[in-house]
Amino acid sequence: MTRSRxxxxxxxxxxxLAGCSGNWGWYVISPETxxxxxxxxxxxxxxxxxxLLSLLAMVAASLAxxxxxxxxxxxxxxxxxxxxxxxxxxxAIPVLVMILWVHYGLPVVVGISLPPFWSGVIALALAESPxxxxxxxAGIQSVDRGQGEAADSLGLxxxxxxxxxxxxxxxxxxxxxxxxxxxxxxKMSALVSIIGAQxxxxxxxxxxxxxxxxxxxxxxxxxxYLVLVMIASAxxxxxxxxxxxxxxxxxxARRQGWFARRAAARQKGEP
Amino acid sequence: xxxxxxxxxxxxxxxxxxFQALKSVDLTVNLGQKVVVCGPSGxxxxxxxxxxxxxxxxxxxxxxxxxxxxxxxxxxxxxIRAEVGMVFQQFNLxxxxxxxxxxxxxxxxxxxMSAADAEERAHHYLAxxxxxxxxxKYPGQLSGGQQQRVxxxxxxxxxxxxxxxxxxxxxxxxxxxxxxxxxxxxxxGEGMTMVVVTHEMGFARRVADTVIFMDAGEVVEAxxxxxxxxxxxxxxxxxxxDKILSH
Numbered sequence: 006m007t008r009s010r011x012x013x014x015x016x017x018x019x020x021x022l023a024g025c026s027g028n029w030g031w032y033v034i035s036p037e038t039x040x041x042x043x044x045x046x047x048x049x050x051x052x053x054x055x056x057l058l059s060l061l062a063m064v065a066a067s068l069a070x071x072x073x074x075x076x077x078x079x080x081x082x083x084x085x086x087x088x089x090x091x092x093x094x095x096x097a098i099p100v101l102v103m104i105l106w107v108h109y110g111l112p113v114v115v116g117i118s119l120p121p122f123w124s125g126v127i128a129l130a131l132a133e134s135p136x137x138x139x140x141x142x143a144g145i146q147s148v149d150r151g152q153g154e155a156a157d158s159l160g161l162x163x164x165x166x167x168x169x170x171x172x173x174x175x176x177x178x179x180x181x182x183x184x185x186x187x188x189x190x191x192k193m194s195a196l197v198s199i200i201g202a203q204x205x206x207x208x209x210x211x212x213x214x215x216x217x218x219x220x221x222x223x224x225x226x227x228x229x230y231l232v233l234v235m236i237a238s239a240x241x242x243x244x245x246x247x248x249x250x251x252x253x254x255x256x257x258a259r260r261q262g263w264f265a266r267r268a269a270a271r272q273k274g275e276p
Numbered sequence: 277x278x279x280x281x282x283x284x285x286x287x288x289x290x291x292x293x294x295f296q297a298l299k300s301v302d303l304t305v306n307l308g309q310k311v312v313v314c315g316p317s318g319x320x321x322x323x324x325x326x327x328x329x330x331x332x333x334x335x336x337x338x339x340x341x342x343x344x345x346x347x348x349x350x351x352x353x354x355x356i357r358a359e360v361g362m363v364f365q366q367f368n369l370x371x372x373x374x375x376x377x378x379x380x381x382x383x384x385x386x387x388x389m390s391a392a393d394a395e396e397r398a399h400h401y402l403a404x405x406x407x408x409x410x411x412x413k414y415p416g417q418l419s420g421g422q423q424q425r426v427x428x429x430x431x432x433x434x435x436x437x438x439x440x441x442x443x444x445x446x447x448x449x450x451x452x453x454x455x456x457x458x459x460x461x462x463x464x465g466e467g468m469t470m471v472v473v474t475h476e477m478g479f480a481r482r483v484a485d486t487v488i489f490m491d492a493g494e495v496v497e498a499x500x501x502x503x504x505x506x507x508x509x510x511x512x513x514x515x516x517x518d519k520i521l522s523h
Contacts, residue, residue, distance in 0.1 A: 154331050155368035155427075159382035159434060160358035169381055173372050 033218040051205035058194045062129035070137030092135040104128040108200040125197035144175035184241030288337035299493040312480040315490035329360045361431030365443040367423045369415035376411040401429040421452030441472040
């Protein structure tokens, strides 16, 4: 316990010293001045689009990834070829390039121009889906063969076997990996700033241009992402606990978090 | 006993690559008959019984189950699987579902039964396998013997005409074997048609109409249990029986 408190002290001290040294100008987002409050509010409003972008893209990528994985595992020859080509092709495109192509290239092809937000959702989902497809493939393959045989012997259709027996067990196993991919997604969403969606990074860029305070504003931006990622990790861990361990059985004993350990330590009289 | 054959295998062969797992196997099972299949590991006995509900596809010969020919036709396969229950060595219960959900999934999805009816039936069969109080637990919370009895109940919930057992007691601790065999003996007493792959020769003596000995993919001997144990015709059968009955 004392060791982790020392860490906090050192980090805190460094921040205070840096803030007082004159090189920092936190006034730009100080909640104590009117202009600071306006700037702070402007930055924080970016959370809405960053969260929506990441969540929607993640949901879309998961659904697409599941379909692509099933095609590869159970499809006929054509299905397996589609799986391979899809994964290899979309995995090879840099995310930034994908965003630019969807926003500026796709409208030329289909004749409809999408707002930056939706271009971003589509591009992020396309970029992420091959990775999720591979995660699902591994997860489905890890489910014991006997599970599918038991479902078959009950006379379940292939769809019911997947829906009630195989996929639920696979999802429980790949939850930690999906959580990882979601954290990537939160960070990748910063790239959508390039086409003008007003998410966290775009707003930080715009404020830097207006205020000439890159150090403070980008430091604050880092903290914003840090908070988001920490919340996402906690959320994934909560889900894992709720849905159960690798064998699919709900975890009955809750894993102890930091706060629970602190409380237990305090009760024992430790500092 | 009705003499109508409900299972017929004629000249069934199957290969795994170069290895021939089944060599022109013939088998007839009449309605209500209990057939016990034994033999050394790798003799093809599991492969044979897994061909009966097409968990494995045979490559030569004809298999007819309940009047339907088992070929590639998926409608036949679905129809036959609904009539044929199977109990596995490793139980293969669905670990993410409660015992009750394990039992109601088949009747609700494959038979289109309502949730209330399926649950009523599930509770009925749980009582029959003598674990009525475990309905809301997960399979991982039960002992091996209890899990296997749940697996039997899960198959019975489909109201099958035939029950296949693939080494149902081989993964169990010795003290749990009898609780599973008791349920199977009871089932046999009610007239269920059963094909059982097992090394439990006591069970074979008690319930079997026919005992089959398989070796190297062939049916070496098929006889009523009295004749089978007292006077085996083949040397291979005798050697095998000496080995498993000597201790």
